[in-house]
Amino acid sequence: MxxxxxxxxxxxxxxxxxxxxxxxxxxxxxxxxxxxxxxxxxxxxxxxxxxxxxxxxxxxxxxxxxxxxxxxxxxxxxxxxxxxxxxxxxxxxxxxxxxxxxxxxxxxxxxxxxxxxxxxxxxxxxxxxxxxxxxxxxxxxxxxxxxxxxxxxxxxxxxxxxxxxxxxxxxxxxxxxxxxxxxxxxxxxxxxxxxxxxxxxxxxxxxxxxxxxxxxxxxxxxxxxxxxxxxxxxxxxxxxxxxxxxxxxxxxxxxxxxxxxxxxxxxxxxxxxxxxxxxxxxxxxxxxxxxxxxxxxxxxxxxxxxxxxxxxxxxxxxxxxxxxxxxxxxxxxxxxxxxxxxxxxxxxxxxxxxxxxxxxxxxxxxxxxxxxxxxxxxxxxxxxxxxxxxxxxxxxxxxxxxxxxxxxxxxxxxxxxxxxxxxxxxxxxLKKSRRSLFTAGGFIATIVASLLLLFPFYGQMHFQRAKGLLDSGPYFAEGAAAELKKAIRLDPHNSEYHHRYGVLLVQRLSRQREGIAEVQEAIRLSPWRHYYYFDLGMIYLIVEEREKGLEEIKKASQRYPLNEDYHQWLRAIYLQMGKKELVSQEEEWIEGIQKGEGD
Incomplete structure (x- = not known):
């Protein structure tokens, strides 16, 4: 043997x-x-x-x-x-x-x-x-x-x-x-x-x-x-x-x-x-x-x-x-x-x-x-x-x-x-009387470890299915949402699942409040992903909560200062609010970013 x-x-x-x-x-x-x-x-x-x-x-x-x-x-x-x-x-x-x-x-x-x-x-x-x-x-x-x-x-x-x-x-x-x-x-x-x-x-x-x-x-x-x-x-x-x-x-x-x-x-x-x-x-x-x-x-x-x-x-x-x-x-x-x-x-x-x-x-x-x-x-x-x-x-x-x-x-x-x-x-x-116990314990531990590894694996599998459904067209949004919910149940600590689910709820299913809650949970789980804040800010703008949207886009810009799109959005919002000084600041940022990319 x-x-x-x-x-x-x-x-x-x-x-x-x-x-x-x-x-x-x-x-x-x-x-x-x-x-x-x-x-x-x-x-x-x-x-x-x-x-x-x-x-x-x-x-x-x-x-x-x-x-x-x-x-x-x-x-x-x-x-x-x-x-x-x-x-x-x-x-x-x-x-x-x-x-x-x-x-x-x-x-x-x-x-x-x-x-x-x-x-x-x-x-x-x-x-x-x-x-x-x-x-x-x-x-x-x-x-x-x-x-x-x-x-x-x-x-x-x-x-x-x-x-x-x-x-x-x-x-x-x-x-x-x-x-x-x-x-x-x-x-x-x-x-x-x-x-x-x-x-x-x-x-x-x-x-x-x-x-x-x-x-x-x-x-x-x-x-x-x-x-x-x-x-x-x-x-x-x-x-x-x-x-x-x-x-x-x-x-x-x-x-x-x-x-x-x-x-x-x-x-x-x-x-x-x-x-x-x-x-x-x-x-x-x-x-x-x-x-x-x-x-x-x-x-x-x-x-x-x-x-x-x-x-x-x-x-x-x-x-x-x-x-x-x-x-x-x-x-x-x-x-x-x-x-x-x-x-x-x-x-x-x-x-x-x-x-x-x-x-x-x-x-x-x-x-x-x-x-x-x-x-x-x-x-x-x-x-x-x-x-x-x-x-x-x-x-x-x-x-x-x-x-x-x-x-x-x-x-x-x-x-x-x-x-x-x-x-x-x-x-x-290893005493002979305990060998069977050690073997059984090792076998059970290996099975348990293998099963625990399958939870994030199946979560990823449902996430991949959801992406496939979303790529197939707008008619599969409900099915994609169901797959994302399964992914979240299997791996609740994965911020990407919450973020994708929240954005889907807002964009395809018009469930804004649930979507906001999911994106907020994604931010709690992974607070350094700048685009989570930007997407949350855009959702707030959709539901006409401009102040909240502005704050979230500002947070996105703070986490990625050289992202031109974030500054363009901030400039547009400040322009709507009539804050000329802040508009000028954002224009300076945009000009600096463009010059830096051109060097």
Whole structure:
């Protein structure tokens, strides 16, 4: 039974990786729920295996102290959040990351662990093939489809312009949200694939060599500066660590390596700059490095306002409009995970996550240094490169918030430090008389956890149905309202459901008072969403309560000062009220915003 349970655990882990990457959460809303349920049952099978042995052996590297502290902070910043539902949904992502890290660590010394490594390679190949298909045949079709879709998934709609711009530039993104996220994934899968090339012989070596070439070509087609930078820096860091610390080579060789690294980066950046209008040599409005620096500056301003206490997990996009500066692009993530965690979890959150990265690197270097098996050392070296590329890319983008990249990333991190067979373990003896009790308790806990996860899932399902009915025409308003009520019953903390329901009641069903109450509830649940206040203000104007409408639109403008539409409405209302001085103030705002956008 022990061998069968190990195989079943691997099947569940591999299934979760395939679902996360090939059915990404930004398109398939059910994907994160299925991932975490699969991993929950994998965890139960591991627990059952330990119970049947009579002695549970838990490797210490499976739950390092920085990761434990980070998880505790994440729980705190879920309940201490400006939007509980948003933070809760990301907490589910984080739980899946931690579970796969724990499980892979526990089972990685077994022979079956190679299937997880092969899964990462297979996903790199499959996503690269799909990316090539996009490049050769599907770009125009995707652009037409995105432009022609009135209601896109909530996780995609803020990025519509970015996606269309990247498609227009001939950049592939495969199943991922943006090309840079695909590049981040390839930054892990390419080193792992290379390890297969170096540890196999004959036709297998050529087969994996072809796989590496395919993925490198796909990385080129992403035209991602951050993807190439993170991978090359990871290779360079590994070489410096291996040659300088482990092999102790002379300094002149290290300087030669540094020169070669700079040359390779310069050549790649020059090649990419020729094919991309937005490049490091372009004007400010088309310069990705400058735009990132501006976004990072805004993030630092958010952190400075409250350095110790953050706003809650994954709430950066709600905070940012209040801090956005004139001429800076609208973003929903900081494009730097470490800084974004500082805004969401305080400086302590950033420090703890960096601590985890440093712990992983120190642990990996020690394992590589102590390993005598040459084949295993090759594997560890290239897994280390993949892990470092993962952490480096976090400083340039936001794939930490996307399971399509980060679930595999945590699996790679776990494979690296879990490869050492001799490791400290916690041993917990389980009395034979209590084994059945533990098994039953674990089984019931897994079922209860799975059922609890289904409540927000079914709420989202009814919400998607409601959107589909609304897209079908005005005759389905009653049906859409019924679906939204079901969504609210299943997930009453989701402000988006209350907001959409309230607006529907007013616009389609003429139930103004009920609609006002629902939008007010949405504001109570998520007080930083500026458009909730604007919509409530418009409803008050519809029911001829101008003073209340004015106050709500002012609140919207305070939360997003650079929104021209809000100032246009305020100007129109003040004009009706005959307040010329306030009209002039709003006109100055409008002129300033327009000048800022034109710079």
């Amino acid at each position: 022990s061998g069968d349970s190990i195989k079943a655990i691997h099947v569940l882990i591999i299934s979760s990786l395939f679902i996360a990457t090939l059915f990404p959460s930004h398109i398939f809303f059910w994907s994160p729920t299925l991932q975490i349920i699969l991993l929950l049952w994998a965890l139960f099978l591991w627990f059952y295996r330990e119970v049947t042995k009579g002695v549970s052996e838990i490797r210490r590297v499976s739950f390092p102290l920085p990761l434990i502290i980070f998880f505790i902070l994440a729980i705190f910043y879920t309940f201490h959040s400006i939007d509980y539902a948003v933070s809760r949904d990301f907490l589910f992502y984080l739980i899946s990351y931690i579970m796969i890290f724990f499980l892979v660590n526990q089972i990685s010394p077994t022979k079956e662990a190679r299937w997880i490594v092969l899964t990462v390679v297979s996903l790199g190949i499959l996503t690269s093939l799909y990316g090539l298909y996009q490049y050769l045949w599907d770009f125009q079709g995707l652009i037409v489809k995105i432009k022609g879709t009135e209601t896109l998934p909530a996780s995609i709609s803020p990025f519509t312009d970015e996606i269309i711009a990247r498609l227009g530039a001939g950049r592939i993104f495969s199943t991922f949200l943006l090309p840079s996220h695909f590049a981040a994934f390839l930054g892990m899968s390419i080193p792992v694939s290379t390890a297969f090339v170096l540890t196999n012989k004959g036709w297998l070596r050529y087969l994996f060599g072809l796989a590496v070439a395919l993925q490198v070509f796909a990385l080129y087609l992403t035209k991602s500066f951050s993807g190439w930078l993170s991978l090359i820096l990871a290779c360079g860091c590994f070489c410096f660590i291996y040659l300088g610390y482990i092999k102790r080579v002379k300094a002149r060789y290290l300087f030669s390596l540094l020169g070669g690294l700079v040359l390779v980066l310069a050549l790649i950046f020059a090649g990419l700059s020729i094919t991309r209008p937005d490049n490091p040599l372009a004007a400010i409005e088309n310069n990705p490095l400058v735009l990132r620096a501006l976004n990072w500056g805004t993030t630092i301003a958010i952190i400075k306002d409250n350095p110790l206490i953050g706003k809650g997990l994954d709430t950066f996009g709600l905070i940012y409009p209040s801090y956005q500066e004139s001429g800076v692009n609208v973003v929903h993530h900081s494009h730097n995970t470490y800084l974004q965690l500082g805004a969401e979890m305080g400086i302590i959150g950033t420090i703890v996550f960096i601590w985890f990265a440093c712990w992983w690197l120190w642990r990996t270097v020690r394992i590589v240094k102590e390993t005598k098996d040459k084949k295993l050392k090759v594997w560890l070296g290239f897994l280390m490169i993949g892990g470092m590329a993962f952490f480096i890319h976090q400083a340039l983008d936001f794939e930490f918030y996307l399971p399509s990249v980060t679930l595999a990333g945590f699996a790679v991190l776990a494979l690296t430090i879990g490869a050492q067979k001799k490791d400290k373990v916690y041993k917990i003896a």
